[in-house]
Amino acid sequence: MSTASLNRAFALLLWRDLVLALRRRTELLNPLLFFVLVTTLFPLGIGADPALLSAIAPGIIWVAALLAAMLSLDSVFRSDFEDGSLEQFLISAQPLSVLVLAKVVAHWLITGLPLLIVAPLLGLLLHLSGASIGALLLTLLLGTPVLSLIGAIGVALTVGLRRGGVILSLLVLPLYIPVLIFAADAVASSGAGLPITAHLSLLAALLVLALSLSPLATAAALKISLS
């Protein structure tokens, strides 16, 4: 297959998933609302002491982002599995891993990018300093795509199961831990005035690794789930 038709298939599928998301806006809002609600509930629960809040803010925001990403994972392949579209991808003339990547990119644009947009506001709410908010945005920019990419492997493995939800969490959560550790620590370090280049480099390395390997693993997992 030529590169032109490959690019075309990638663009078409990306476009399709974005159109579908816009036509079902409630699904679009669900993870974002979860992210905002969880984060805003913390100051109510533990009191509005600025020092305490700014100390735990990196952890709170990143845990909420991670759970929001997990909440949205099932939608990556579920509806396509149920209506048979996934079978069509499997037997399309294009390599499945490229189609999978298009779907994951769409998923990140729909569920990951909105988190980045509201994160500065939540940072302000939790008394994060300007530098920490900058670090938070950078870690979210590098980290949330990793969450989508790794999550896709888990969803691909469990999409054929009737109740895959619990297994999905157990499969995916341990793989999310490195992202959580480096990202939350980066935000905390920047608050303390320490350099965060090492954290960001590690997150970027994780992203490159996930970007290059996860589509292949996801495609293989889908083939197993559908056979």
Added chain:
Amino acid sequence: MTAEVMDHGLEARGLGCVRNDRQLFADLSFCLCPGQALILEGRNGSGKTSLLRILCGMRQPDDGQLCWNGEDIFRLGPEYHAQIAYVGHRDGVKQDLTATENLRLARGLGAPNPAFGIDAALDQVELWEHADSLARNLSAGQQRRLALARLLVTWAKLWILDEPFTSLDSLGIGIVESLFANHLAGGGMLAVTSHHPVSLNDADIIRINLST
């Protein structure tokens, strides 16, 4: 002569399939050549759908080998997939996309058929007036016809169809049968399961009954 050898279609050698520890079928061999139709018969649960999924390359046969123009289809991969179109039980129609959008995606994923644009394909299945309706607003039979229109927009030699006539009225069945006849007349191949009798007039038909 060489062209004939090159172009001899799909060949199954000793296919077997085991599902849930039950042998669905074993030692199934056939050869499907251009212009021929394979009609699978058999009771519910006799393995018709499993066989079709094996023919699509979605499922590995537990036994035997499947060759396209002499090469194993699992080795060919996407190259083989470019030659086939499949409409399964779940028809792969996206409810929140319009008829045109559904077909545009199908066309982009396969090898586009130069002879049939999206409008022409919708015209063939008599859905042109619903081109911009969301699929969820179409009736079950219309959705089925939309799924079958997918066969036309890509350039596929082998059509693999699981119960294509489900929820179609007699007019719809007539439309689809004429699509089949044209496809076979143009040197295409067809593998189909159906509880309805498929009338393909004078086409060259191979019948396999999986229940016997």
